Amino acid sequence: MIGKLRVVNSLSREKEVFEPLNAPHVGMYVCGPTVYSDVHLGNVRTFMSFDVIYRYLQFLGYKVRYVRNITDVGHLLDDTGEDKISRKAKLENLEPMEIVQKYTNDFHRVMETFNILPPDIEPTATGHLMEQLDMIQELVDNGFAYESNGSVYFDISKFNEKYDYGKLSGRKTEDLLNQTRELDGGSDKRSPLDFALWKKAAPEHIMRWNTKWSDGFPGWHLECSVMSTKYLGEEFDIHGGGMDLKFPHHECEIAQNAGSTGKEGAKYWMHTNMLTVNGTKMSKSLGNSFLPHELISGDHELLEHGYSPMTIRFFMLQSHYASTLDFSNEALDAAQKGYMKLANGLRLIKNYEYPEGLAEEINTKQAEQINKICDNCYHAMNDDFNTALTIGHLFNLVKKVNSIQTGQLKFEEIGKETFERMKSTFIAFCEEILGLKLETNLSSQNLLEVILEEYKVAKEAKNYDKVDELRAKLKAEGVIVKDMKTGIDWAFEE
Structure with a gap:
């Protein structure tokens, strides 16, 4: 610690x-x-x-x-x-x-x-x-x-x-x-x-x-x-x-x-501490309270639309537990953007691996910055479990992750030890400590239709290698492609 x-x-x-x-x-x-x-x-x-x-x-x-x-x-x-x-x-x-x-x-x-x-x-x-x-x-x-x-x-x-x-x-x-x-x-x-x-x-x-x-x-x-x-x-x-x-x-x-x-x-x-809505104490008698399922669905007159569970969790953790938490459409929309920014950083860094055999050319300033941000994540949580400050430091790590993606920051500049610390700290604080999971609103049905359309195009072009590749990938997910006289269909593998 x-x-x-x-x-x-x-x-x-x-x-x-x-x-x-x-x-x-x-x-x-x-x-x-x-x-x-x-x-x-x-x-x-x-x-x-x-x-x-x-x-x-x-x-x-x-x-x-x-x-x-x-x-x-x-x-x-x-x-x-x-x-x-x-x-x-x-x-x-x-x-x-x-x-x-x-x-x-x-x-x-x-x-x-x-x-x-x-x-x-x-x-x-x-x-x-x-x-x-x-x-x-x-x-x-x-x-x-x-x-x-x-x-x-x-x-x-x-x-x-x-x-x-x-x-x-x-x-x-x-x-x-x-x-x-x-x-x-x-x-x-x-x-x-x-x-x-x-x-x-x-x-x-x-x-x-x-x-x-x-x-x-x-x-x-x-x-x-x-x-x-x-x-x-x-x-x-x-x-x-x-x-x-x-x-x-x-x-x-x-x-x-x-x-x-x-x-x-x-x-x-x-x-x-207590909850407020647009600066007024949340109360059933005032008609400004909403239930969790209403906040998710958006089915409430005070809400412009619904918000995902992880967006709501992120929103609540943006405030210290002992401070008043104020709900508004603007604050929730900002939290939605903030969560997606953090989630994108988490998605990227989970897929990054330090290249084997890469010669290190350490940029001392960059390495020190990253290690300081990691330290600050601990300092914030050690300060009466200040999740708001912790999230701010995680956003600073997101900037470093995005810099790696764009090529502005190279792996060899920070070295394997610092990279591994950045990766483990970011994942641990997001998932293990703050309890934020990657979630998506992607529809599996829509994705399947996109793949089947790609399959159809490949078949019409007689690109059989691509056809076989798509068939194999879908089968690995338990889906069988069916070439019907009426068109292309699919079924669950029995």
Whole structure:
């Protein structure tokens, strides 16, 4: 690794040298989707950002255990107080777990579309109910939780006697109390700030489990504390999610972890920022949000046309994960051109091989420039995973690749060692780290028709060597040319 890896830690709000607790092993936990609705672009950006972090840590040689949970149990209530998964199940006349499976499958398809790697472990909330009940009991036993009318709540006042609730988000308890309004079940709580660890279910609530406290369901924050510590330990390295999760979700996780184990869980807390459209916050209520499939198809009134998955991935990585990302047709069109420029460079350099036996005539200035650009790719990623800067340096490498293609830069001028470093760095940062794949909109049917037309011309000219060559190439692809009385046709080889 060239230089030290530094990350912004939300706990300190400063950039810190990344030092894993159990080097070379790294534990990373990212809050996953709640599977009752379609995946939104905010999800895609968050999971794409941590996908790059996961990829880069592995590239540097760390042994990473990446855990990303699936929230599949009722804590997200609508305005009527009904669980959203249960409500969706009623509307579609399905079992709640059918809803869960349907949207989990959709989520996986979206992740695959954008070349986002699966985590090492993908636990579900419903699969860890026993562990959640155990943690609730630990919190009760330790004096940080209490039962009230069948529900169990975390006691913020008690917690603040020993710890500091609000340290992650920088919020003060007094300010929070002034801003908090009474919500459903508020009268059961000792303080408006106390949050549910276990919620007594209303009669119409479908997803419910019997416990000594009541028939109910676990609180939202609890599952992540349970699953992160189960698979990564009481202390682990990275915890991530969207900026909207910093408070209250991650704040509550820290409180639960400290209250049950005496340790706060993650060493580094990292958050992706929000999305905007033409400078306005992306929101379904404002009518300016679009789903991933709409962005790809262009089937949305705010979009002039659709964009390929790799164009969208490139677009998102052009901004640092912690900065606001603004969508506009102009920005997406620019990203499309940028991606194609990078893809063309990648296509070229993958096909380049340093000529054997070539006498080197090193141009020191050119060789130094290329090596510096390669170094800068590492420096950029080491600077809090700055993909935007990294892409800028890759474009500088594209210029060198294009110069080789045009003959302005000769292989012997940079030498084999520098060439091989340029090639391996460019391919690794594009494909392995940024996760950008070569993609094309070429139609296989159109290409086949072009080849068959060439075959027809060669046959009419009685150029049988060319006819045999085209037949052999098509056969290698599983296609048989058929000379029919009505013309030339083709079939799959049986």
